[in-house]
Amino acid sequence: MEKPGAQNMTLNTEGRNCRNTYAPYLEKKFLHRIQNQNNMKYLQLAFLLLFTISYSFAQMDIPPSGGNPRATISEEVGITSITIKYSRPDVNKREGKIYGDGNLVPYGFTTNSFITNKNTAPWRAGANENTVITFEHDVTIEGQPLKAGSYGLHMAMAADNVTLIFSTQTEAWGSFYYEEKYDALRVNVKPVTVDRSVEYLKYEFIEHKEKYCVIAMQWEKLSVPFKVDVDVDNIVLARLREQVTSQKGFNSNNMLQAAQYCLNKNINLEEALAWSVRAINGFQGQKSFITLRNLANAYDKLKRTEQADSTMDEALLIATANQYTAYGRQLITQKRADRAMEIFLASQKRYGDVSGVNNGLMSGYSAKGDFKKAILYAEKALAQATNDAAKKQLEGNIAKLKEGKDIN
Numbered sequence: 001m002e003k004p005g006a007q008n009m010t011l012n013t014e015g016r017n018c019r020n021t022y023a024p025y026l027e028k029k030f031l032h033r034i035q036n037q038n039n040m041k042y043l044q045l046a047f048l049l050l051f052t053i054s055y056s057f058a059q060m061d062i063p064p065s066g067g068n069p070r071a072t073i074s075e076e077v078g079i080t081s082i083t084i085k086y087s088r089p090d091v092n093k094r095e096g097k098i099y100g101d102g103n104l105v106p107y108g109f110t111t112n113s114f115i116t117n118k119n120t121a122p123w124r125a126g127a128n129e130n131t132v133i134t135f136e137h138d139v140t141i142e143g144q145p146l147k148a149g150s151y152g153l154h155m156a157m158a159a160d161n162v163t164l165i166f167s168t169q170t171e172a173w174g175s176f177y178y179e180e181k182y183d184a185l186r187v188n189v190k191p192v193t194v195d196r197s198v199e200y201l202k203y204e205f206i207e208h209k210e211k212y213c214v215i216a217m218q219w220e221k222l223s224v225p226f227k228v229d230v231d232v233d234n235i236v237l238a239r240l241r242e243q244v245t246s247q248k249g250f251n252s253n254n255m256l257q258a259a260q261y262c263l264n265k266n267i268n269l270e271e272a273l274a275w276s277v278r279a280i281n282g283f284q285g286q287k288s289f290i291t292l293r294n295l296a297n298a299y300d301k302l303k304r305t306e307q308a309d310s311t312m313d314e315a316l317l318i319a320t321a322n323q324y325t326a327y328g329r330q331l332i333t334q335k336r337a338d339r340a341m342e343i344f345l346a347s348q349k350r351y352g353d354v355s356g357v358n359n360g361l362m363s364g365y366s367a368k369g370d371f372k373k374a375i376l377y378a379e380k381a382l383a384q385a386t387n388d389a390a391k392k393q394l395e396g397n398i399a400k401l402k403e404g405k406d407i408n
Contacts, residue, residue, distance in 0.1 A: 068127035075205045077213050078232030079239060081136040084153070084215070086126035088200040091220050095197060098220045099157055107158050114176045122156040122165055124174040125217060126201060132170045140229040141166070142187040151184060155217070155224065162191050162224050192216075192223045233267055244275065252286050255279040256294060263297050273298040289315045289323055300334075309339070321347055321356030328360050332408050337367040355384040362397065366407045375401045 068090075074083040097103045105123050113121045125131045130152040137148045141164070151166040154175050166185040167178065198218045206225060207214035211232045216225040240258045248254045256279040262272035276295040280287050292315035299308035312327060319327070324347035331340035344364040348357045358381040365374035375398060382394040397407045 069200070070128075071202070073203050073205070075208065075213060077208070077211065077228070077230040079136075079236060080139070080230045080232070081134075082139075082213065082215070082228060083134045084131065084203045085134075086131040086153075086201075086203060087128040088202060089127040089219075090200050091197060095220060099222060100159070105157055107156075109156055112176065113178065115179055121175040121178040122154040122163070125153050125155045128174065130167075130170055130172050130174070133166070135228075137230065137235050141185060142189060142227055143229075144185055144187050146185050152178075154178060157191075160190065162189050163187070164189060164224075164226055187226070189224060189226050192225060194218070194221050194223050197221050233265055236261065237268055244278075249278075250283045252279045252282060252284050252291070255282060255285075256291060259294055259298065263294070263301055266301065269298065269301050273302060289319050293323075293327065316343070316346070321351040321354050321360075324351075325356050325360035325363070329363055329408070332363060332367045337364070340364050340367060353380065355381055355386075358384065363408055366401060369406075371401045371404055374407070 068087040070085070070087050072083065072085045074081060076082070091098065094104065099105050099107075101107055109122055110119045112119055131154075132150055133153045134150040135146065135148050139146050139148075146166060149168075150170050151168065152170045152172065154165040154167060156163040156165065164185075164187050165183055167182045168184050169177070169179070169182045172178070197220050201217070201219035204216055204218060205213050206216045206223075212227060212229040214225050214227050216223045218224075240261065243249065244255060244258055255275045259272045259275035259279060262268040262275075273295075276291070276298045279285060279291045280295060285291075292311055296308045296311040296315065299305075299311060316324065316327070324343055328340040328343040328347070331337070331343065341364045344357070344360040347360055351357050358377045361377040362374050362381060365371070365377065378394055378398045378401060382391060382398065385391045385394055400407050
């Protein structure tokens with residue numbers, strides 16, 4: 001015997017509906033026991049348990065309190081995810097009455113605390129539940145270190161200073177249960193007045209660079225920016241070291257990518273060399289122009305020039321004309337114009353009068369200061385160009401060479 005409607009009770013947990021599968025099972029179990037033993041005590045216990053379960057699971061799916069929409073914003077710095085979950089109150093015709101003593105968000109620690117019964121709490125920096133910010137890896141906030149994890153974000157406002165508070169409490173309602181003992185970090189930042197009013201409070205990544213970002217809380221005509229720095233290189237290195245010893249390490253292309261990251265950043269060079277060798281000689285390794293050139297780059301970064309040159313000589317045996325040219329131009333940037341000319345002439349001998357060869361010889365003779373020959377090969381390359389961008393570039397090079405200027 002099942003209670004009517006018991007199987008239709010639903011639970012709203014972060015917007016997802018879940019069937020209450022426990023109530024019908026427990027109801028049937030207890031009622032069966034009642035029928036067998038005719039014991040009123042079991043009947044009372046059954047209904048008490050069913051009421052408790054039904055109350056716990058049958059929450060309604062309704063919009064957030066006060067009409068403040070929930071929002072989530074997330075971005076990555078390097079491979080580190082930064083996520084903010086918050087609610088968005090609106091200005092609602094209260095311009096000039098949001099911040100300051102006697103207004104919606106008073107200055108300082110003025111929120112009524114349910115812990116102390118005094119005005120000792122900061123602003124929740126949003127609405128309803130805690131504003132929660134999550135860092136996948138360790139970061140620094142305005143130069144101060146903060147461990148990876150999730151934090152309740154609060155703000156103690158002032159006219160010319162805002163104290164950002166990162167609390168290990170993340171489940172509280174607003175700042176009413178805020179306690180200083182749970183602070184993981186406090187930093188001071190300068191608020192910025194903006195010209196255009198922001199109706200609904202929002203968080204935004206207003207600046208993004210390779211190793212840091214700037215996040216701002218914006219509401220009404222005030223912005224509160226703070227800088228988050230991430231140790232991208234060491235975080236990536238740690239991840240690469242994990243991956244090259246896992247199943248991914250058996251793929252030569254993955255080993256190549258790990259080595260190239262380090263070489264491009266000029267970090268962890270000895271390990272990059274080892275990974276470069278594994279990309280060629282390891283399990284499923286491949287000896288190609290790309291893997292050999294990468295190994296040569298590793299030797300070159302470590303100032304092992306002879307090994308770099310001999311490795312590239314091997315790579316050039318399987319190189320295309322354009323690959324010859326790219327390597328020769330790399331040598332020019334290293335102030336090795338004589339070696340570059342050897343490479344360009346070897347390419348000409350192998351491939352003849354083709355665009356890649358002529359582009360290389362243009363660069364080589366320009367580096368050597370022989371602008372007349374450089375113009376000759378530039379004009380050949382121009383006649384062979386197949387798209388407008390290449391033609392425009394070559395026309396610019398010719399004009400520069402005629403002025404006696406190196407194009408490299």
